[in-house]
Amino acid sequence: MSDRAVSPVTVAEQWKAANLAPLWDSMIAHKDDVALKQATLWPWAQVRPLLEHAMWMTNPDVVERRVLSMRDPSNVSPLDESTVNTLQAAFQVLLPGESARPHRHSMNAIRFVLEGEGAVTVVDGKRCPMQVGDLILTPGWCWHEHEHLGDQPIIWLDVLDVPLHQYFGTVRFQRGPAKALPATLEDEAFGRAHFLPDVEWSSAHSPLFRYSMADAVSALQAIPYQHGIRRVRYVNPLDGRGVMPMLDCYLVELTEGAELRVTRSTSNALCAVVEGTGTSTIGERTIQWRKNDVFTVPQNNWVRHTVASGIARFMMVSDKDMLARLGLLEEETNS
Ligand SMILES: [Fe+2]
Numbered sequence: 001m002s003d004r005a006v007s008p009v010t011v012a013e014q015w016k017a018a019n020l021a022p023l024w025d026s027m028i029a030h031k032d033d034v035a036l037k038q039a040t041l042w043p044w045a046q047v048r049p050l051l052e053h054a055m056w057m058t059n060p061d062v063v064e065r066r067v068l069s070m071r072d073p074s075n076v077s078p079l080d081e082s083t084v085n086t087l088q089a090a091f092q093v094l095l096p097g098e099s100a101r102p103h104r105h106s107m108n109a110i111r112f113v114l115e116g117e118g119a120v121t122v123v124d125g126k127r128c129p130m131q132v133g134d135l136i137l138t139p140g141w142c143w144h145e146h147e148h149l150g151d152q153p154i155i156w157l158d159v160l161d162v163p164l165h166q167y168f169g170t171v172r173f174q175r176g177p178a179k180a181l182p183a184t185l186e187d188e189a190f191g192r193a194h195f196l197p198d199v200e201w202s203s204a205h206s207p208l209f210r211y212s213m214a215d216a217v218s219a220l221q222a223i224p225y226q227h228g229i230r231r232v233r234y235v236n237p238l239d240g241r242g243v244m245p246m247l248d249c250y251l252v253e254l255t256e257g258a259e260l261r262v263t264r265s266t267s268n269a270l271c272a273v274v275e276g277t278g279t280s281t282i283g284e285r286t287i288q289w290r291k292n293d294v295f296t297v298p299q300n301n302w303v304r305h306t307v308a309s310g311i312a313r314f315m316m317v318s319d320k321d322m323l324a325r326l327g328l329l330e331e332e333t334n335s
Contacts, residue, residue, distance in 0.1 A: 037298035039282035044292035060100040084268045084296040086319040088162040094148040102145035102176030108244040111136040112157040118150020123209045125181045133213025139205035143178035161246040206236035206243040216251045242321030250316045254307045262304045265331045269297040269318035276312025
């Protein structure tokens with residue numbers, strides 16, 4: 001029988017001791033106002049000189065990868081290294097003659113080259129040259145290493161789905177040397193429009209590991225603008241979906257003076273400016289951006305992009321495809 005004479009304080013203590021909590025006291029349950037995260041900007045003019053320090057302070061032989069992570073300043077826990085809820089991004093630098101030894105991990109990653117040329121990322125034995133604007137995939141559990149054969153530093157943007165793996169408890173990491181490489185076909189085998197190899201092929205990610213900026217721009221230029229924007233998606237040629245299960249990439253072009261709409265999405269995104277200058281209003285924050293600036297677009301914020309002059313392009317990486325597959329992607333336009 002229950003004892004109704006017991007004090008509420010005692011009841012609360014008993015519940016706590018039994019690892020129970022009343023839902024009616026919850027800070028988050030039954031609330032319809034979702035807290036929005038603010039956008040963050042990493043201006044290249046500020047970041048580039050700071051990367052110089054990392055160039056002389058250390059090297060990949062010592063620290064595995066010369067990387068400066070990009071942290072959302074609103075992260076509360078020091079263990080939360082995310083850049084935006086589901087994505088973790090960083091700047092990585094390799095100097096001429098350096099190499100970053102092979103390893104692999106369960107996290108999927110993209111590399112997007114911001115400055116320099118002459119480096120190669122080797123993914124499951126396939127050599128992917130890195131030029132400015134190229135997107136290189138290192139899908140989960142693929143062996144990858146980097147080597148720099150050029151004569152100037154190369155800097156690229158890394159974006160990984162680390163926060164999702166931390167949540168799922170699926171973080172795995174293995175040092176090289178690479179061994180038991182899976183069978184691969186050259187990118188050329190999958191890179192011809194209208195044709196695919198007539199072979200059995202099964203993997204969760206695209207069999208293409210390198211998407212050149214030249215190809216992306218040429219695809220972009222073949223489509224018309226809609227409301228001042230045109231956009232192409234980097235896809236897995238085998239199924240037309242995102243390049244990897246939890247990372248979905250786009251090249252976006254904006255035009256000057258076009259009527260640009262305000263949009264909102266349940267997806268999170270991170271944008272790297274390829275060319276042009278402009279302004280993005282993301283929720284309550286307005287960001288001025290230019291070439292090589294990187295900014296986040298946290299979910300559920302209203303977003304409006306405008307261009308200062310001419311055209312502007314940015315590469316966007318998001319969790320959109322994953323949310324779509326889970327039935328959680330909602331997108332709205334307020335024009
Ligand atoms: Fe890695």
